[in-house]
Structure formats: C-alpha cells, structure tokens
Amino acid sequence: MSFPGSFDARRLARLDGFIKERYLDSGRLPHAQVLIARDGEIAHFPSQGPAREGGKPIDEGSLFRIASMTKPITSIAFMMLVEECKVALDTPVHHVLPEFKDLGVYNGGGAGVPFLTKPCERPMQMVDLLRHTSGLTYGFQNRSNMDAAYREGKLENWHGNLDLDGLVAALAGIPLEFSPGEGWNYSVSTDVLGAVVQRLSGQSLPEFFRQRIFAPLKMDDTFFAVPEGKIDRLTDCYTFMPGKGRVMYDRGAESAWSREPRQVSGGGGLVSTALDYHRFCTMLLNGGELEGERIVARKTLELMTLNHLPDGGDLASWSKSLFSEATNAGVGFGLGFAVNLDPARTMIPGSVGEFYWGGMFSTAFFVDPVERLTAVFMTQLSPSSVYPIRRELKTLIYSALA
Secondary structure, eight states, rough: EETTTTTHHHHHHHHHHHIIIIIHHHHTSEEEEEEEEEEEEEEEEESSSBBSSSSSSSTTTTTTOOGGGHHHHHHHHHHHHHTTTOOOSSGGGTTTTTGGOOOOEEEEEETBOOOOOEEEEEEOOOHHHTEEEEEEEGGEEEEESSHHHHHHHTTTTTSOOHEEEEHHHHHSSSOOOOTTTBBOOOOOOOHHHHHHHHHHHHHHHHHHHHIIIHHHHHHHTSSSSSOGGGGGGGEEEEEEEETTTEEEEEEEEGGGGGGSSSSSTTTTTEEEEEHHHHHHHHHHHHTTTTTEEEESSSHHHHHHHHHHHHOOOOOOHBOOOOSSSSOOTTEEOSSSSESOOOHHHHHHSOOTEEEEEOTTTTTTEETTTTTTTTEEEOOOOEEETOOOEEEEEEEEHHHHHH
8 A cells, every 4th residue: 555656545644643742742843744745746734733822733734933944945036047147156245236246254352352354265145045155144143243243233133224225234344254165154145135135136135035036836835924814813822931841932923924024034034834845846856847937947957956065075064064954974065955975874765866954943845856756844833952852853754665
C-alpha cells in the first residue's frame, strides 16, 4: 500500500504521531503542519494544534510568518532582473546602491569608540548578497561590534524610522565584518538585495512580488501585511525563553504583521500558507515554471542551486555566523538556498543537489530534484534552533519513500 507519489502509507503516518507525541502534547510547539508532495502532487498534508490560544485548529488556510523563507523569493526576483540583463552577478553593489561605494572592513573601535576601517580587498558584488559573503551581519547575533551597532541603530526594526533606502544609508556607515568573498555570515544581505530589486525595477518590493511572482503563481495568500479580511487566519506566534519555555511573541488577532511595514524586509517579512509556498516549491522543482507560467529559466535555476561558496567549500569551513537556517557539514550555499553537497556529512537522508532553507519561527522547506520531492513545514516558534524537528522530519519523510 502506498500514497500517490510512491510513499509507504504506514511509514508516512508515523510522522503525524511523532509530531503529536513529541512536540504538541508536550507543549513544545503550538501547532504543526507538514505538506509533502511528489512531482507537485500532494501526498500528505496533516494539520495539528490550535491556530490561536483556545481557538480552532489550524487548517489549509492558516497563515504563518515565514521569516527567512522570504529570502528565496527575493533571490528569484533578483535573478529575473539578471535574465533581463539589468544587472549581473558580478555587478558591484555600489553601481546600483551608490551609498555602498566607500564601505570599509572593520579594523578596530566600536563600543563608544569610533570605528577604524581598512579598504576591502575587492568591491562587494551582487553574488555576495545572494550567498551571504558580503561582510554584512545581523544585529541579533550578539557576537561583534558591528552587531551591536546594528542594534543601537535599530536597523532591523520594520516599523521603525527607516525605510529600505534608509536601511541602506545606515548600513553604509557601519564597517563590514570582513572583505566581501572572504567568509560566510548570515545577514541582512537579502534585505539589501530587496533594495536592489526596487531600484532596478522602479517598483516597490511588494508590487514586484505581487505582479511578477505571486499573481502568476496564484499565491494569493502571501504578503508583507495581512489584509484585514484575512487577519482571522493568522496564527499565534511564540518564542522560547530558557526557564519559561514557550511564551507568546505575537498574537494573531493583534499582530504586527497586520500593519504595513515602513521597512519592507526581503530577508524575512512575508506571511504565507503551506499551500502557497508549495506552489513556489513546485515552480522550483519544475525548473522555474508552473501551470504554463514561467518565472525564471531552467538554466537560471540550475545556476542558483549550485554551490557558490568559494573553492567549493561548505558552511562548516566558511561560516562565521552563530545563527543559520542550516546545519553546516556537507552543506554549500547557492544563490538564495542552502545546497546539499554530501548527504554522508549531513548524517541524515537526502540527495546531492537538494536545496532548502527555513525561517526563524521554525518553518522550513526543501526541494529534492532527484526524488522529485518537496516538503513545507509550518509552525510558529523562535528561535528555529531550539528543537531538531527539521532533521527529524526529513528523516521521517525520506524513510517513507517506497
């Protein structure tokens, strides 16, 4: 007996019981939804747990904050402009964002002392934004003086004083952590890429996404701000606090995601559904096309899902980051996606060439072109590193292949 797409039904059903017993009954997660598909056909789509405290269960229409699962969408948007020859991967970033022309690398100072800088070995290129080798950082990493400067300037506050152009201007006043191309650091690079898309296209990032990606793919439930008529579908969101466990972070009924952000985040701002993101994944699996709508060319997507880390390295050897949406060993990084280089080194089932990413609220997706397999996981708990559920789900899903 097997599900559509050659799954063993009994093995696939183990996934539901595992989530319930280990994560829902224990209160570790508030809810969970897993969409598994083969060749674009949904094979398994269970939903468990309440959407809101004391409310009805999550269902196919439930909305989730997908955080850094926004990054692959922004990366696709940029590559659409590459296909139009409006920009190239080796274009210096300051050619489009002149604010970045005189950026230097940290060489001392900070914590109340003026920064000292040294010149970059080479200018930051667009490829550095896509693969996180730009030298930019995230304030929440709490590991360097640049992180502290980001926090002090409230650079990542979507409802603060800075719009996307203001973010670029503020970043221009803070040194890079390293010269572009000399390391990998998870960062606001994709937010900066969103500013590039805006300037090159002449459209706001939400307008570009809606017109060029969401409307063609019929992703009608994906947006930066949840419309008033759909806010009842937005789930509660939690964070984990040591000693306290799961505590409320953002209530669906009065969510920050119900308001238009001043700073649109191409790195982490979107809300979506499992079904919408499934359509995005199916487009990726199909080489850039879905139901007659081509978003990017097959060869463009092939380029995006190669490992672009210098010298063919993996994140274990290149990452300077304390936070990521990937394990490091055997994992490379492409143009917006982590890429599986060596399943043996990752120590969980998978395929060479599989690509994926996730979000800080523990959402995740992967696309396996070898097995023609895609999966989308939705829940709402930060940080994503609290539990190993992503690795466990992959193990369960691959073990159910017939």
